[in-house]
Amino acid sequence: MAACARAATVSIFLFLTKVTLVTPATTPAPRLAENDCSVHTLPIEVLQQLMNSAEVILKNFGSGTAVQPVAVSSDAALDGSAAHILLRRMDSELTELRRKVLSLEAELSRMKEGQESSSTICHHHQQEINSSIVNQVQQLQEETRQVKDQLSDQVQQLQEETTQVKDQLSDQVQQLQDETKEVKNQLLGLSQQVTQALQVPVATSGRGLETQSDLDTRPQDCYDLLRSGRNESGIYTIYPQTCGVAGEGVSVWCDMGEEEVDEGGWTVVLLRRPLSTQVNFSRGWSDYSIGFGSPDTEYWIGNDVLHALTNEATQVLRVDMTDWDGESRYQEYSFFHVANRVHKYSLRLGTGTGIAGDAFKYHDNMLFSTPDRDNDKSSLHCAAKYSSGFWFNDCYKASPTNPLLSKQKTVKGIIWETFHSDYTTLQSVTFKVKPAM
Ligand SMILES: [Ca+2]
Known part of the structure; x- marks a missing residue:
């Protein structure tokens, strides 16, 4: 039994001597930096294995379990004193070895804790970084969206202000x-x-x-022409005067009347009639001011000329109209005056007589409106709605400048409400003036 114990002691001694040589116990164990995420797995595993082996051997030695003997000569002639010294030295070495084993175990435990701590710290830092990046991205997105919204609002406001200023300037220039x-x-x-x-x-x-x-012997209107002997209806040039000054010649249709029925001398200022191609009456302020169309088709004489014609002497207005069934009617006004451009061609009408009814009277005292100028009494823009220029009220009872449409019931065509109150369209209409007698 003593021989077995000795043999085991020698084996452990030899084994632990090797362990001592290969373990890092003789040199300081490397400490993991706080944020060092690299894992020193190999040294720890090796140490673990070695420690496990050492513990098994020590346990076996302590419990007296039989250990395979190493080759120790049984007949060694050791005297009692020598054996005693050897045993004491082995005990001493054994104690030292146990201390080293304990120290190694402590070092191993510390290294494990360090590794786990480092791993936990790294994981925690990674989460913090990720969370911080996500927050910053979200904040940037929110700020970008706010700036975008603000810019969009400002751009819209600028556009509206620009449009307003432009309109105001345009009106002032005009x-x-x-x-x-x-x-x-x-x-x-x-x-x-x-x-x-x-x-x-x-x-x-x-x-x-x-x-x-x-x-100035040039004719101011068709009545002047009639007085000079021109009694055939047709296209003539007249020179209406403004403040005593004759303007440029205007080509118009003169209605010289029928013999012994109507003495004539009418200057046609508006002519509408069915054609293969109608003249477009959906025009702006400028066109209605200077006039458009032609006496051999359809035309509007122009508001400046209307002012000149009606400002020098009292003028009578006669409106002739025919519906699509061929029925003709007329209405006369004892007085017809159109103000100048500054007063937006304001309309003044006298008493109406005739068989077409007094639809036009609804437009008395109105300013002129065009698709680009809303001077009417409506909350709507009547001229834009009906694609025509006229003295719109809220909006009309007569619409001689509306588009000329085929026979139908529609507010979009040429209407004279006191002729056809169901808004059946007319096929022709003329406005003509001559000096009151
Ligand atoms: Ca309006």
């Missing part, structure tokens, strides 16, 4: 142009009158003073 033209015409008229007044006593010696209309 008004200035109108006023300038009006003043210019008045100055020209005055200048001409002064010049003629100064020249007349010399040039017309013996005839007395003459009026300007006597000096």
